[in-house]
Amino acid sequence: MTPPTRHPRDRIRRRAASRALPLVAAALLAAACDRPFEPVVENRNGPFSIAGYLDLGADTQWVRVMPVRQTLLAEPEPIDAVVTLRHEGSGRLVALRDSLFRYSDERLGADVYAHLFWTTERLEPRARYRLIATRSDGAASSAAVEMPDELEFTYLNLRDTAYVEVRAERLLLVETFHALRTPGGIPAGSGARRHFRGTPFGQPRRFPVTVDGAPLTALGLVDARRIELRLVAARPDWPFENPPTNLSAPALPDTTPSNVENGLGFLGGVASRTIPFPRCDVLAPRADGRFSACMVTHDRRAAAVYGRVIRQPCNRPHQLSEVGLRATWTDGGSAVLRWRTGWEGEYRFEGLEPGSTLALQATPTGPFVPLPRLAPGQRYQAPDLFVTTGC
């Protein structure tokens, strides 16, 4: 009897199987081997995240500079950074000072911290600056910022609706801030309302804006009728789209473009103005029309008056009282601007034509107190006004 012969294919199969099995076993063992788990990838985006904007209209510039950290919560740790602001034209270098800010994050139920660097350096319109954050090992993140022109605009407000025409390369934002109080008269912060702006008409750098100054309805709070108007402009290359038409649409912070070299974040350059939102009554028309008596122009020549209203004899601030400023323009036109004092009795009027005849009125029925004529660009602090009610 002949022994059974194996087909060559059987030998091939057996050989393949004998080779494959150890390979599979080795793969399983290799897969089962414990390796250290190191999930975080090395940060190759640069050492710092920079956020904020330089503002021609601000007395102090604040810029957030934070290291890219590996923990969710930002701890109150010192930052290894020297932050400077360099004027690219003159080479002037200013060192910014560090302040640690604490925030309460309700979502995480914890306090978080951030480093803000600041300077009171006055910024120059149309100048180019570079903010540089340097770590002790020499690694640095920097952002170049080109400042826009000073903001100029004309403003007309007879009642609660104002018409503003802004001259700017790109108008970013128009909003009003309404002082709020409780029904019992306690300060309750402020509410904001944003206003749509039109596209430039006539000359391409002029943006018309209609501002609705009607009282803000806030839950359980009262609009104190003390309104400020804020306008912000930037250079035409500002990288963000216009505000969404639907203001309640969710924002997309994660699509933020970055202008930070070797780092993250964005540092912008803007020109902002925050002015009172006074109502105006025409007393005498100007040469070019009745309502132009209430039209004021905010530019480099415009003057301003500011001061306080004090209650006597208790010497306390007269809060939320209506202050009047009668202006008689050089061409004979005349109007009264009315605005309310703040919680410290403070008031201010801006956009005043230099050389006009001015007089202040502490209450709507009180006497007018004459003021000196103001020079172009002058900001005049008026003597305190006194009232004898409310003590």
Added chain:
Amino acid sequence: MRSPHSGHRVAASYLLALALLCAHALVAAPARAQTATVQGIVIDRATSQPLLGATVSIQLGTEAIRSARTDRNGLYQVGGLPGGSYRLRIALFGYALHEETLVVPTGQSVTANRSLAPDPLQLEGIQVTQQPPGAVQRELGGQIISSRDIGRIPTPAASGDLVTYLQTMPGVVTSGDRGGQLFIRGGTATENLALMDGMLVYQPFHITGFFSVFPEDLVDRAEFFPGGFGARYDDRISSVLDVQMRDGSRSGRVVAASVSPFVADARAEGPIGPAGAPVSYLVSVRRSLIEETSPWLLGEKQPVGFGSVYLKISSLARDGGARCSVTALRSDDRGGLDPRDPASRVGWSNTVVGARCVALSGRNFGDTKVAFSRIANEAITRGASEFSSAANHFSASADISRPVGRARLNLGAFSRVELVNFDFVEFQSYGKGDGGRLGGGIYAEADVPLGGGVRVLPGATLSWYPAAFSTAIEPRLRASWTPRGLADAELSAAAGLYRQRIAGISDRRDASSVFTAWMEPPADSELEALHAQGSWQQALAAGLSYSVDAYYRRLRRLPVTTWSNAARFSPELSLADGTSHGADVRLEYRRGPFYGFAAYGYGWTRYASEQEGFGTWYGEPVMSFHPPHDRRHQANALSSLRLGRYTMAARWELGSGLPFTRPIGFDETFNYRAALPNVRGNFGDTRVLLDRPYGGRLPATHRLDLSLERPVTVRSREIQIQAGVINAYGQRNIFYYDVFTNRRIDQLPFAPYLSLKLQPRAGGAR
């Protein structure tokens, strides 16, 4: 260039051919009017449950001239018989062989409903007349899972659970021992169809990964199709788990209870009326205990819990030819997946109520169902975000099955209303939406034996949702070949087109987020998958069998959350296309008191998605990535041994690491678009800086579970005592890595347990 409608034309042509086949079969039937048909329903004599997979042979002398296997309803139909006297033989593993003489008049239909008596000798493996179903033996790619199979898997409870059995199957991926999500052959958890007595259960798996709403004691059997399922099933694109719950005992009242450190349950069942009454009830209550026991058992509180209440009332015709049932289920899950993050919580609840009647009338078998299913889920993440979502599903369906010559035709119609809503509140983000669809459809599937051991099942589903989606045809084709001369060998293949019209969205950037938002997919963008798979299985020596499977899937229009670097859930959807393929090998051995099973699975899944953010962050608008459930290698080994009254079981599993997205760090961003940010007054939006999507892999995980069980008889009661341990060698397995907090959360450590189960003594009433 291929027209976008060419696929629809192909599907329409296929449906037309199928309709012609059905029409031909129906028209040709009168021509065969002189042939007779034998049909019936086969049930378990002790439990009255329909028996699946019994071989029914019509013999002339000793030669089987026709044979059929009972289906999921215990139904068999043998047609094309000349009139005469035959031997009817019914065989099924675990049951005594049934033989009788049957006289079949020419041209008539004979109904023979029969019950089989359980045979304890076969169950003990002493006398084997037929290979039992198991992990290798499948039919047309579908696996039949009995409650006995479920009981083999070590589970930290007094009884097994279907979910732990499924986890031993290659191609079934879990992210760990928590979360309650299964990913099957590249599909996501919400692409699986889970049915309980034909009723949809949205989320059947509990938050603790060892348990589901399908415990061993309530399940009669389950059919598991990891892909390539037939036309009967629709509206899911990945897999089907069709579970038949058992009826309550009709022979007498039974009360049973069990307790373990993980779960406690109580069950009562019995006839409504005297013993043997046709109507019975079964009620079960379960509640997890892990939250209470984990501090001393595991050394750390596991803040997860679940509970369920289940009720089934069923009636059975005396001869077993008709049955009706009303089933209700309520389950609740809650907890946090990270024990150290008390601020994050997730929870969901299932509600299922429905009624079903099946009956054999003449040559027609009918199956009608009415059901309502609901899932409501909610999550609070990191103490700030609040998500909620709900889906409600009303359905009514009617299926009919009848023999046509030697073939069998299955037809059905269904209608459904599904309403979904979601609500997200998150810092600087708010999303809310709802939707719904009303529609229906029909399906047809023919089971055609072609001779030579070849069986072909062409089928198709046509669905119609007039206000939401275009009319769609989903052709399916299944086939098998049983070669002559090889014992228990089968080559099977399946291919089909599958569509899904509801999307379950999870924030897959964060593995801890098992919260699922149920939404409508974008208009006319239903999820779509094309399956192709093949399987070879063969019994080798006595008790030893093996199988080899391979599959390929093309996936289209999968909704994925739009990628965002902000640490928040987003309801914004993007679409992804993908492919998935893989293969697995299974080896099973059963001999006497020993059972062994080993399996290795290989899987590969990749998505490609075009999103605006990808271009911003990575410079490429289209990114390809392996999704977070793409497990490349998987191995399982299971063994059990009965020695006297002791039963020992061991299970070892190994899974290669799952993809995750590697973080780079954190910073804050500000919104410069709607307003100028106040960097002094506001902290900003915390952003996690992420590397390319799913570019990293978690470490591999492996674990050994052991159990030892012994029954103790006390008078008429039996106490099952089981001692075991989960993660016997204390492997530190990662559960997930939280990219938002840069923390690693591990799976269960070494976890011993002792469980007790009090039940009637075996051999008495169940």
